[in-house]
Amino acid sequence: MLKIVLLLFQKELKLELRRRSVISGISLYVFSLVFICYITFSLRNNTISEATWSALFWLAILFSVINSVAKSFIGERKGLFIYYYSIASAQAIIFSKILYNTLLCFALSAVGYFLFSIFIDNPVQDQPLFWSILFLTSWGFSASLSLISGIAAKANNSNILMAVLSFPVLIALLLLAIKATKNVLDGLDRSTSTDELWNILAINCILTALAYLLFRYIWRS
Numbered sequence: 090m091l092k093i094v095l096l097l098f099q100k101e102l103k104l105e106l107r108r109r110s111v112i113s114g115i116s117l118y119v120f121s122l123v124f125i126c127y128i129t130f131s132l133r134n135n136t137i138s139e140a141t142w143s144a145l146f147w148l149a150i151l152f153s154v155i156n157s158v159a160k161s162f163i164g165e166r167k168g169l170f171i172y173y174y175s176i177a178s179a180q181a182i183i184f185s186k187i188l189y190n191t192l193l194c195f196a197l198s199a200v201g202y203f204l205f206s207i208f209i210d211n212p213v214q215d216q217p218l219f220w221s222i223l224f225l226t227s228w229g230f231s232a233s234l235s236l237i238s239g240i241a242a243k244a245n246n247s248n249i250l251m252a253v254l255s256f257p258v259l260i261a262l263l264l265l266a267i268k269a270t271k272n273v274l275d276g277l278d279r280s281t282s283t284d285e286l287w288n289i290l291a292i293n294c295i296l297t298a299l300a301y302l303l304f305r306y307i308w309r310s
Contacts, residue, residue: 093177097185102192115157119197122149123204139274142212143267146205151230151263153197155255158190158234179305186235187228187300194227214276222273222282225289226266232296233258239307258296265289 126145137145173182202223205211213219237254269285 093181094185094188097177097181098188101185101189115153115197116200118156119149119153119201120204122152123201123208127208137210139212140267140271142205142210143270143274145209146201147226147263147267147270149205150194150198150201151259153201154194154227154230154234155259157197158193158231158238174308179308180301182308183235183239183300183304186239187231187297190231190235191224191228194230195224198223198227212274215273215279218279218282219270219273221286222266222269222289225286225293226262229262229289229293229296230259232293232300233262236296236300236304239304258292262289262292265292 126149202213234255237258240254265285265288269282269289272282272285
């Protein structure tokens with residue numbers, strides 16, 4: 090199954106690289122969010138607290154992720170589902186989506202961090218821990234949105250259903266990520282963020298396991 094997952098992942102990556110307008114649109118969206126934060130709060134002339142920086146950063150990433158990753162299955166044609174069903178298992182399909190969307194979320198987080206560093210400030214003191222938080226949160230966003238996108242794609246009013254189903258899970262991940270990031274910005278010892286990191290990892294494992302167990306039933310319908 091690993092070989093099929095990697096092949097499907099390569100397919101997703103090649104299709105995304107061909108759709109340059111989509112990549113440009115996502116980049117412009119992230120840039121716009123960061124620039125609005127800069128203009129609204131006049132951050133060049135006023136100091137910003139670590140808690141505010143953390144909240145603004147993750148809200149910008151969250152909105153960017155929802156507008157890109159949430160369309161994993163919703164944006165695909167129905168005939169493509171039948172083709173996938175004939176060449177790969179449901180588990181391989183959902184794992185390839187999670188893997189690709191994790192990479193996409195992590196890339197969006199990196200771009201957002203770069204733009205925040207330019208326009209606002211870069212108060213991060215522990216870079217390895219901060220990048221670990223980015224990766225784990227990207228994985229959580231990807232696993233939850235990939236599964237929920239598959240559910241929403243099978244229903245009418247899929248965009249509304251997507252927002253309703255994703256809200257509880259994303260809020261939990263968001264709050265943990267904000268708290269862990271604030272600890273990093275405050276320069277606290279790594280042990281203070283251990284609970285948040287383990288909680289994020291536990292949520293990620295649960296979401297990935299649920300995707301593995303439930304997606305095949307969603308796929309058959």
